[in-house]
């Protein structure tokens with residue numbers, strides 16, 4: 191299994207590190223445009239191999255796509271992150287050009303690749319990869335919901351003073367401060383609905399804190415977060431590489447599912463060796479359906495800014 195990670199910045203390097211530590215991939219290629227940067231990150235990571243006990247071989251390259259040839263999976267993290275006070279949507283001007291160029295070059299070298307899009311605004315960038323490449327829809331996956339769900343579980347555990355391992359929950363919808371739809375009605379603590387433990391008001395607070403989870407960290411860090419994003423991506427890569435058939439909320443092209451069409455947005459999917467092997471239709475309350483439609487309107491508005 192060969193995995194390419196484009197962008198050796200905060201998220202790309204964290205993602206490569208988690209993939210290596212989990213030790214399921216033979217090879218990770220880190221690619222960046224900054225001269226020597228990916229090579230440096232790769233060497234530093236390889237010097238953790240004996241300490242962390244992994245055999246994954248990580249190499250770094252500057253802009254040399256030939257070295258990515260025959261990759262099974264690529265993760266696109268190249269592009270600028272937001273600064274405090276910015277929305278993800280404001281990144282579109284610069285990131286669209288980067289994602290377009292990177293996805294074409296990846297497919298040239300690896301025509302059967304599975305692409306995981308991380309660069310923001312992620313749902314729109316995922317849609318752009320569909321417009322740019324001829325890859326089938328199951329091979330283009332946007333990562334946002336897996337991270338947002340981890341943040342949701344963190345906030346639920348905090349509110350209930352419970353260990354995170356007790357909590358299950360999912361966030362669907364657009365990967366934006368206003369577009370996320372945390373499924374509070376489905377979230378559980380050891381199969382008991384969280385509404386049994388938390389007031390409606392506290393649950394709403396959890397949902398709001400989840401939606402601005404990225405912005406909260408950006409304010410604290412001065413740039414967007416990387417540990418949880420990297421871990422979330424590595425979870426998707428592992429599910430595909432190891433054919434785990436795990437369910438994650440991912441941004442995928444919808445063609446009628448959830449009453450939505452011609453849009454990439456987060457819904458639960460099954461991930462296995464073929465990428466997105468199934469879109470899972472889950473029952474939503476009327477309020478959740480309305481929020482999903484509203485979220486989709488926001489994503490479509492951002493898609494409208496693409497100069498295709």
Ligand SMILES: NC(=O)c1ccc[n+]([C@@H]2O[C@H](COP(=O)([O-])OP(=O)(O)OC[C@H]3O[C@@H](n4cnc5c(N)ncnc54)[C@H](O)[C@@H]3O)[C@@H](O)[C@H]2O)c1
Pocket residue numbers: 196197198199200201202221222223224227267268269270271272281285288291292307308309310312333334337365413414415416419
């Ligand atoms: N989807 C998510 O859940 C999620 C979470 C966190 C961050 N992000 C997004 O991921 C992206 C990366 O964030 P980061 O914090 O790692 O940023 P960063 O600035 O640390 O790293 C980005 C890297 O991309 C490289 N790059 C730029 N143009 C390139 C090109 N054409 N080819 C190859 N490499 C190129 C830069 O040199 C840099 O090293 C941002 O757009 C951010 O908003 C998404």
